Amino acid sequence: MKKKKNTTHSITIATIFASTFLKKLFINQSFSNMSQHKVVLLLGSNIGDKKKNLQEALEHIKKGGNDILKISEFLTSEPVEFVSSNIFCNIASIIFTHLSPIQLLDFVKSIEVEMGRINDSKVSGGYADRIIDIDIVKYDELKFTSERLEVPHQKHLFEREFSRILLKDFF
Numbered sequence: 324m325k326k327k328k329n330t331t332h333s334i335t336i337a338t339i340f341a342s343t344f345l346k347k348l349f350i351n352q353s354f355s356n357m358s359q360h361k362v363v364l365l366l367g368s369n370i371g372d373k374k375k376n377l378q379e380a381l382e383h384i385k386k387g388g389n390d391i392l393k394i395s396e397f398l399t400s401e402p403v404e405f406v407s408s409n410i411f412c413n414i415a416s417i418i419f420t421h422l423s424p425i426q427l428l429d430f431v432k433s434i435e436v437e438m439g440r441i442n443d444s445k446v447s448g449g450y451a452d453r454i455i456d457i458d459i460v461k462y463d464e465l466k467f468t469s470e471r472l473e474v475p476h477q478k479h480l481f482e483r484e485f486s487r488i489l490l491k492d493f494f
Contacts, residue, residue, distance in 0.1 A: 359419040363461040373412035390419040400485035405450035415489040431457040
């Protein structure tokens with residue numbers, strides 16, 4: 324004689340498991356969002372396939388555990404504060420990150436190096452063509468200045484026309 328399987332019992336256990344899993348997921352997500360910081364980034368490229376470079380940089384940012392909330396349209400602009408025949412392609416992005424301002428700076432600088440950026444303007448003292456440039460414009464409502472980082476980024480917020488165009492819908 325064949326024993327009948329108790330499907331009601333199996334369904335109840337599966338329902339309890341799924342419910343518990345979803346609650347844990349929701350609770351963990353809620354707590355992780357509490358430690359997230361809202362950051363505005365500006366990205367630019369004037370070497371190679373510029374749009375592809377920007378998209379690749381955004382992929383690196385996302386793979387680093389950051390959530391990308393918003394991305395502006397692409398905007399082309401002339402180089403600022405240096406002479407070059409290479410036009411820039413730029414975008415702005417809002418992300419959520421768990422990184423501190425300095426950790427985020429180190430992270431975006433590592434992306435720049437990984438993608439092939441050779442020259443950092445803070446180190447060299449001047450601007451040059453670059454495959455990728457990632458600037459932290461705002462970090463929550465923090466006001467922070469060090470040798471390596473100024474938040475908010477005054478030049479992007481108040482002096483550079485292309486930045487103001489990209490950021491107009493972000494604030």
